[in-house]
Amino acid sequence: MLSIITTDGELYLEENFISADTTDEILNTLISKLQWHEETIKLFGKSIKSPRLVCWYGDSGADYCYSGISHKPKPWIPELSEILEKIQQHTGYDFNAVLANLYRNGNDSMGWHADKEPELGTEPILASLSLGETRVFKIRHKKTKKTHSVELNSGSLLLMSGKLQQHWQHSVPKSKRRNGSRINLSFRRIVHLCQSDIEGTDSMPSRTARNDW
Ligand SMILES: [Mn+2]
Numbered sequence: 001m002l003s004i005i006t007t008d009g010e011l012y013l014e015e016n017f018i019s020a021d022t023t024d025e026i027l028n029t030l031i032s033k034l035q036w037h038e039e040t041i042k043l044f045g046k047s048i049k050s051p052r053l054v055c056w057y058g059d060s061g062a063d064y065c066y067s068g069i070s071h072k073p074k075p076w077i078p079e080l081s082e083i084l085e086k087i088q089q090h091t092g093y094d095f096n097a098v099l100a101n102l103y104r105n106g107n108d109s110m111g112w113h114a115d116k117e118p119e120l121g122t123e124p125i126l127a128s129l130s131l132g133e134t135r136v137f138k139i140r141h142k143k144t145k146k147t148h149s150v151e152l153n154s155g156s157l158l159l160m161s162g163k164l165q166q167h168w169q170h171s172v173p174k175s176k177r178r179n180g181s182r183i184n185l186s187f188r189r190i191v192h193l194c195q196s197d198i199e200g201t202d203s204m205p206s207r208t209a210r211n212d213w
Contacts, residue, residue, distance in 0.1 A: 014090075014158075023154040024154075053102040080098060101186070126160045134153050
């Protein structure tokens with residue numbers, strides 16, 4: 001694996017984690033088989049459509065919280081389990097859920113954010129597989145503003161670990177040139193229960209609505 005960041009967290013890239021002759025078939029299968037949905041987010045009192053499609057798969061109980069709502073994962077399908085297995089073997093880490101993002105074209109994007117929800121624990125490990133169109137992944141240090149731009153080719157695997165989510169933010173900006181479809185599978189490990197699960201109520205104060213994971 002190529003080491004990209006070693007300060008205040010670790011970022012590694014494995015190009016051609018999945019060989020180029022099979023990525024298109026996997027991409028097309030996942031585009032048609034996964035239960036994509038378009039999220040509506042509230043920003044400054046207005047409802048806006050999230051600029052990509054998403055879905056959440058995982059072990060039963062690996063619920064994800066946002067906007068004060070706990071989201072139950074859909075059960076694994078063989079195509080995702082196969083990839084999960086391969087990533088676990090390669091990295092040595094165990095994951096129990098995956099957030100899938102579909103960037104339909106160059107106009108779909110992901111804003112600056114860090115994946116630091118409490119349910120991911122203090123030093124989350126994320127393994128992120130790219131399929132389809134190459135897009136640029138930007139990562140910027142919160143204090144020094146040092147920025148890295150990484151081209152994520154089809155079949156590449158990005159690994160984030162340590163204190164990376166505390167000190168850095170990442171994004172996938174819109175692109176005029178890169179207009180094909182891309183799927184990103186972000187494998188995670190949910191270690192804590194969502195607050196709403198613990199309290200067993202939906203009258204909890206909402207966490208800040210956010211549009212990016
Ligand atoms: Mn992220």
